[in-house]
Amino acid sequence: MELLKKRILKDGEIITDQILKVDSFLNHQIDPYLIEEISSAFTSRFSDQIFNKILTVESSGIAPAVMTGFKLSIPVVFAKKNKPSTMIENAYTASIHSYTKNSDYEISVSSKFIKKGDRILIIDDFLANGSAARALISIAEQGGAKVGGIGIVIEKGFQNGGKLLREMGYRIESLARIESMSGNKIQFKD
Amino acid sequence: MELLKKRILKDGEIITDQILKVDSFLNHQIDPYLIEEISSAFTSRFSDQIFNKILTVESSGIAPAVMTGFKLSIPVVFAKKNKPSTMIENAYTASIHSYTKNSDYEISVSSKFIKKGDRILIIDDFLANGSAARALISIAEQGGAKVGGIGIVIEKGFQNGGKLLREMGYRIESLARIESMSGNKIQFKD
Numbered sequence: 001m002e003l004l005k006k007r008i009l010k011d012g013e014i015i016t017d018q019i020l021k022v023d024s025f026l027n028h029q030i031d032p033y034l035i036e037e038i039s040s041a042f043t044s045r046f047s048d049q050i051f052n053k054i055l056t057v058e059s060s061g062i063a064p065a066v067m068t069g070f071k072l073s074i075p076v077v078f079a080k081k082n083k084p085s086t087m088i089e090n091a092y093t094a095s096i097h098s099y100t101k102n103s104d105y106e107i108s109v110s111s112k113f114i115k116k117g118d119r120i121l122i123i124d125d126f127l128a129n130g131s132a133a134r135a136l137i138s139i140a141e142q143g144g145a146k147v148g149g150i151g152i153v154i155e156k157g158f159q160n161g162g163k164l165l166r167e168m169g170y171r172i173e174s175l176a177r178i179e180s181m182s183g184n185k186i187q188f189k190d
Numbered sequence: 191m192e193l194l195k196k197r198i199l200k201d202g203e204i205i206t207d208q209i210l211k212v213d214s215f216l217n218h219q220i221d222p223y224l225i226e227e228i229s230s231a232f233t234s235r236f237s238d239q240i241f242n243k244i245l246t247v248e249s250s251g252i253a254p255a256v257m258t259g260f261k262l263s264i265p266v267v268f269a270k271k272n273k274p275s276t277m278i279e280n281a282y283t284a285s286i287h288s289y290t291k292n293s294d295y296e297i298s299v300s301s302k303f304i305k306k307g308d309r310i311l312i313i314d315d316f317l318a319n320g321s322a323a324r325a326l327i328s329i330a331e332q333g334g335a336k337v338g339g340i341g342i343v344i345e346k347g348f349q350n351g352g353k354l355l356r357e358m359g360y361r362i363e364s365l366a367r368i369e370s371m372s373g374n375k376i377q378f379k380d
Contacts, residue, residue: 029267029303030252032260059248059268062220063256070222070257077219078249113219 001041001175005188007034008154008176017182018156019100026153027060027125038175039067042123042151045173049148051121053077055114055136057096057107060125064153068123077114079107079139092142094135099128107135114143127152127174130161137170149173156181157189191231191365195378197224198344198366207372208346209290216343217250217315228365229257232313232341235363239338241311243267245304245326247286247297250315254343258313267304269297269329282332284325289318297325304333317342317364320351327360339363346371347379 013021025031042064051072056065057079069076091108098105114120120140124132133150140147147170155162155174158181162172177189203211215221232254241262246255247269259266281298288295304310310330314322323340330337337360345352345364348371352362367379 023300024302028270028300029265030256030259031265032256033263035256036260059252059270062249062252063266066220066222066225066253066256067260069220070226073223075219075221076253080218080249110213110218112214 001038003034003037004041004153004176007031008178009186012186014181014184014186017180018159020154020156020178020181020186022125022154030063032063035063035067038064038153039071041175042068042121042173043071046121046149046151049119049121051119051148053114053118053145054121054123055079055109055140056123057081057132057136061123064125064151065123068121068151072121077109079109079136081105081107092139094138094142096135097129097131099131107132107139109139109143111143114140114145116144118143118145119148120145122147122150123152124150125153126156127154127161127165127172128156128159130159130165133161133165133170151175154178191228193224193227194231194343194366197221198368199376202376204371204374204376207370208349210344210346210368210371210376212315212344220253222253225253225257228254228343229261231365232258232311232363233261236311236339236341239309239311241309241338243304243308243335244311244313245269245299245330246313247271247322247326251313254315254341255313258311258341262311267299269299269326271295271297282329284328284332286325287319287321289321297322297329299329299333301333304330304335306334308333308335309338310335312337312340313342314340315343316346317344317351317355317362318346318349320349320355323351323355323360341365344368 090111152174342364
């Protein structure tokens with residue numbers, strides 16, 4: 001997605017050769033016009049698939065997920081990082097390892113919102129080691145749902161999450177795949 | 191907003207006479223069509239105002255904020271509940287008291303994203319005691335911005351946040367104002 005790649009080159013900040021900061025348009029300040037274009041790209045890339053639900057994780061996945069859900073006319077469920085005090089019912093949980101924070105945390109989804117037979121599109125802002133995507137897949141499968149696709153805004157292609165998930169048979173559509181950020185320069189795959 | 195009130199009556203769950211659970215359409219599972227209607231209502235109610243930025247707080251404020259930002263063609267900034275490891279620059283912070291969890295937590299916004307002269311629309315899913323709204327106002331004002339309006343999806347009119355903020359001179363537009371939830375029955379103000 002050219003518009004996204006241009007925006008990453010223009011406004012992305014390389015913190016280390018592993019960490020890219022996109023907080024001016026994606027995960028702290030959000031450019032709604034860009035999110036709308038992102039949702040169009042997801043809709044187009046998965047136009048051969050039928051989904052009845054989108055699954056994401058708070059917080060940065062919510063904006064692209066909701067805009068895509070609006071286009072596809074399907075609900076969006078976001079996994080919570082802290083089980084809220086009002087979540088009294090059963091929940092599916094999975095653990096995510098954050099490499100940037102070097103810690104594990106749990107995400108959960110109320111079992112009310114994942115049903116056997118659901119065909120789920122997972123959406124997230126980043127794919128790096130794949131820990132968040134695998135946790136969302138686990139939650140979907142705990143509920144008997146099938147993951148029909150994974151839509152990623154920015155894939156760090158130099159980390160192994162995408163490779164592992166593709167080898168497991170999941171279809172991933174990444175709108176910008178970064179091959180390298182070394183030498184303070186972003187190079188895209190393609 | 192009639193569609194919203196009907197949805198609250200249909201799918202909202204009264205947990206106690208103080209706590210309403212709307213996780214099937216607003217803050218865990220999200221109905222994107224409803225969010226789009228919510229954003230239309232905010233746009234219409236604030237049509238006499240000019241804003242250049244929307245400020246909300248993760249996570250449940252993000253969906254209505256981004257959809258409204260798209261309609262108004264302005265960026266959205268969401269305050270973070272945990273200062274991320276990549277937020278190395280200065281940040282404006284404020285404290286929120288959660289009555290449901292009976293604890294305080296801090297929210298922060300990078301000072302890059304609030305500018306002197308900004309005219310801000312605050313959007314959030316709930317207004318109860320007003321602690322989150324006051325924290326967002328504080329962050330906006332720390333950055334020299336002016337809060338031109340506060341758009342709330344559901345106001346618990348039986349708690350005093352809305353009253354206090356209106357007395358302070360802030361314009362609040364609540365799409366559903368609940369007067370009472372006692373006796374396991376939701377009554378709206380109007």
